[in-house]
Amino acid sequence: MLEIQDLNFHYGAVQALYGINMSMPAGQITCVMGRNGVGKTTLLKNIMGVESSSSGSISLGGQPVLGLPANKRARAGLALVPQGRMIFPKLTVEENLTVGLEARADRKRVIPEMIYETFPILANFRKRNGGDLSGGQQQQLAIGRALAGDPKVLLLDEPTEGIQPNIIQLIGEVLQKLAKERNMAIVLVEQYLDFVREIANSFYVLNRGRVVASGVTAELSEEVVSQHLKV
Numbered sequence: 001m002l003e004i005q006d007l008n009f010h011y012g013a014v015q016a017l018y019g020i021n022m023s024m025p026a027g028q029i030t031c032v033m034g035r036n037g038v039g040k041t042t043l044l045k046n047i048m049g050v051e052s053s054s055s056g057s058i059s060l061g062g063q064p065v066l067g068l069p070a071n072k073r074a075r076a077g078l079a080l081v082p083q084g085r086m087i088f089p090k091l092t093v094e095e096n097l098t099v100g101l102e103a104r105a106d107r108k109r110v111i112p113e114m115i116y117e118t119f120p121i122l123a124n125f126r127k128r129n130g131g132d133l134s135g136g137q138q139q140q141l142a143i144g145r146a147l148a149g150d151p152k153v154l155l156l157d158e159p160t161e162g163i164q165p166n167i168i169q170l171i172g173e174v175l176q177k178l179a180k181e182r183n184m185a186i187v188l189v190e191q192y193l194d195f196v197r198e199i200a201n202s203f204y205v206l207n208r209g210r211v212v213a214s215g216v217t218a219e220l221s222e223e224v225v226s227q228h229l230k231v
C-alpha cells in the first residue's frame with residue numbers, strides 16, 4: 001500500500017533521513033521504532049508532505065505522491081495522528097472531527113457514525129471543547145479526526161505517549177480492527193515495546209536517520225532491543 005524507496009531528507013544543511021526503504025502493506029500494522037531524536041516524526045512528516053523530501057520516492061497504492069502537497073496526499077488517502085495529538089483546543093469535539101472530513105475524497109460532510117461507535121466517549125462529549133478533554137480522550141479524538149478523512153493509510157506518532165493503560169488497550173484493539181476489517185495500512189511510530197509486540201505485524205528500527213533493523217515482530221530480538229531501543 002505504502003512504499004518508500006531511497007528517501008533522503010535534510011533540515012537545511014543537516015541530513016536527517018538517509019536512504020530509507022520501507023514497505024507498509026494494507027491490512028497490517030507496521031511499526032517504526034527508535035530512540036528519541038532518530039527521525040521517526042521526521043519520517044512521518046515526509047510521508048504526509050509536511051516536509052519536502054530531498055530525494056527518493058513514496059508511493060501510495062502504486063501512485064507516486066512525493067510531488068503532492070500535504071492536502072492532496074490527505075485526499076489520496078494518507079492521514080496522520082500527530083505526536084502530542086494537536087487537538088484544536090477551542091473547537092468542540094464535533095468541530096475537531098469536522099476538520100478531519102476535509103481530507104475525504106468523496107466530499108461527504110457528515111461525521112461517520114463509525115467514529116462515535118469506535119470511541120463512545122466522543123459521542124458523549126460532542127459539544128465539549130477539545131482543550132477540556134483528558135489526554136486519553138484527546139488521543140481518541142485525534143484518531144477519530146484522522147479516521148474522518150476515510151484514509152487508506154493511518155500514520156500514528158507515539159499514540160501511547162502519556163496515556164493510561166486502559167486507553168492504550170482500547171487504541172490497540174481499534175488499530176487491529178481497522179487493519180483487519182477495513183484493510184487499512186497502519187503505520188505506528190512507537191517506543192512502547194510491549195505494545196508493539198502485542199499488535200504489530202512487522203517493524204523497522206531507525207537510528208540516526210537510518211533503518212538499522214527490520215523484520216516480523218515475532219523475530220524482534222533482544223539484541224536489536226538492547227542495541228537500538230533501550231535507553
Ligand SMILES: Nc1ncnc2c1ncn2[C@@H]1O[C@H](COP(=O)(O)OP(=O)(O)OP(=O)(O)O)[C@@H](O)[C@H]1O
Nearest residue numbers: 011012016034035036037038039040041042043083
Ligand atoms: N524543524 C527542525 N529543524 C531542524 N532540525 C530538526 C527539526 N525537527 C527535528 N529536527 C532534528 O531532526 C532529528 C530527528 O527528529 P525527530 O523529531 O524526527 O525525532 P523522533 O525520532 O521523532 O524523536 P522523539 O522520539 O523524541 O519524538 C533530531 O536530531 C531533531 O533535533
Ligand SMILES: [Mg+2]
Nearest residue numbers: 040041042083
Ligand atoms: Mg517524534
